[in-house]
Amino acid sequence: MPRPKRYWPMIEASRSEACLAARLCNDPSEARAFEGFVVHMHLAYLYLLHAIFTRDGVDFRYWRRDRPNRLEKIDGEPKRWELARYVVERWPSVDPVRSNIEFFVGLRNKIEHRYASQSQLSLQAALGGLAQAHLLNYEEELVAQFGQEVTLATKLRFPVFIGTFTDSGEATLLRLRSALPAPLRTFISEYHSGLSDEITSDRRYELRLRLVNELVARDPDALALQFTRFDDLTEEQKDAVEALGRKGLVIIREQRRGVVNPELMKPNRVISAVAAALPFVFHRGHFIRSWQKLGVRPTVGSIHPERTDERYCLYDEMHGDYGYTKAFVNKLTKLLATDEGWREFFGEDPRVKESSEVLEDLAAG
Structure with missing residues (x-):
């Protein structure tokens, strides 16, 4: 042997x-x-x-x-x-x-x-x-x-x-x-x-x-x-x-996502973080267009507010609002870091920050 x-x-x-x-x-x-x-x-x-x-x-x-x-x-x-x-x-x-x-x-x-x-x-x-x-x-x-x-x-x-x-x-x-x-x-x-x-x-x-459940004769x-x-x-x-x-019912990673997560960010914090990381002006209007374009959460008034993209956003059922993840900030800063990326995402030219706006973003960060 x-x-x-x-x-x-x-x-x-x-x-x-x-x-x-x-x-x-x-x-x-x-x-x-x-x-x-x-x-x-x-x-x-x-x-x-x-x-x-x-x-x-x-x-x-x-x-x-x-x-x-x-x-x-x-x-x-x-x-x-x-x-x-x-x-x-x-x-x-x-x-x-x-x-x-x-x-x-x-x-x-x-x-x-x-x-x-x-x-x-x-x-x-x-x-x-x-x-x-x-x-x-x-x-x-x-x-x-x-x-x-x-x-x-x-x-x-x-x-x-x-x-x-x-x-x-x-x-x-x-x-x-x-x-x-x-x-x-x-x-x-x-x-x-x-x-x-x-x-x-x-x-x-x-x-x-x-x-x-298949109803067939026993084989x-x-x-x-x-x-x-x-x-x-x-x-x-x-x-x-x-x-x-x-x-029918689809097996998905998450369907109900009501949580309160201390590491999630409110919109203003997301806007400040993204703005501080970019050479361009990024404001609330850009933020709203971003989550809409990426489909990270339902629109206002949705009957299913919990159906978010959990990588970027989670619904807080207790307070009826949304929290955004660090991954969402990283995603936006990566997509919008260049002139080409900004134009491809928003369909318009970015506005480069003036020196005073750069200082404001640094102070906010």
């Missing part, structure tokens, strides 16, 4: 961590279920990439900068790359898979041992699509690198659950989404604001599912649950699915 590859124990350890992550996430009696999922999937990816680079003969140890021929060591052992470094080496270009993993790396640093079980439930409700994509991406990478024999398909099953199958369950999940602690909402909004629409709409970054050769990729549908089928999404 041939000796097993020296990276094989790493694969087994990785698979065990992924299975444990899924079990914790699906266990209703586990108080810190989502934290457990994030932590153990972190280890699963770490061991998987460790195995890949070991197989490929890549040196993933850190070498000392002052003495390049000496290894960095921790407690006498060579210091190896952390997950963030592995990810950059494996996916050099930014893509949905890399962005999804990096989101969870950042989230782990935010949540580990910090939030109670209620916040864990809110996280799971708000980030379920990202978590599902996280696990599926892991499975695809595992099988692509080491073959079908290591698949988790024989170990993991679609959980039996109630969730949005009932109106009351759906209402509860929506309430949980809006109950995330302010620092987590800010982290999520700012991370998403730094990604392109192409990445955030990709299923490998966040998986969105629509479940339709002994069919699975109870089957997954069909949108790209595999015919044009006629795609049109039908999109029509279903428009008419």
Whole structure:
């Protein structure tokens, strides 16, 4: 019998961590279920990439900068790359898979041992699509690198659950989404604001599912649950699915967003911050045209004031007004920093500040 590859124990350890992550996430009696999922999937990816680079003969140890021929060591052992470094080496270009993993790396640093079980439930409700994509991406990478024999398909099953199958369950999940602690909402909004629409709409970054109860005769050769990729549908089928999404309940990242966030900014503060960062005059009229053009919030008098773009704006239900994120300020300053950018956005030439206006903006900042 041939000796097993020296990276094989790493694969087994990785698979065990992924299975444990899924079990914790699906266990209703586990108080810190989502934290457990994030932590153990972190280890699963770490061991998987460790195995890949070991197989490929890549040196993933850190070498000392002052003495390049000496290894960095921790407690006498060579210091190896952390997950963030592995990810950059494996996916050099930014893509949905890399962005999804990096989101969870950042989230782990935010949540580990910090939030109670209620916040864990809110996280799971708000980030379920990202978590599902996280696990599926892991499975695809595992099988692509080491073959079908290591698949988790024989170990993991679609959980039996109630969730949005009932109106009351759906209402509860929506309430949980809006109950995330302010620092987590800010982290999520700012991370998403730094990604392109192409990445955030990709299923490998966040998986969105629509479940339709199909009334058909029992087929002994069919699975109870089957997954069909949108790209595999015919044009006629795609049109039908999109029509279903428009008419029915759509699974979106947030639908009810009533929160009070101490890190949000009032309009005057946004205007001052953007004006201070630009060489051009930026006033309230520009601010209003900006949120309208970018669609960051509904118009005045909307019957659904909570339907904002959570990356840039959140609705405060208690006070009936809006707060804007730092990401919105960053977005505007980036778009409007040049003559060309200003003209493209507003359709008019910018007015360069006079010296007195520059001083006023500096004083306001």
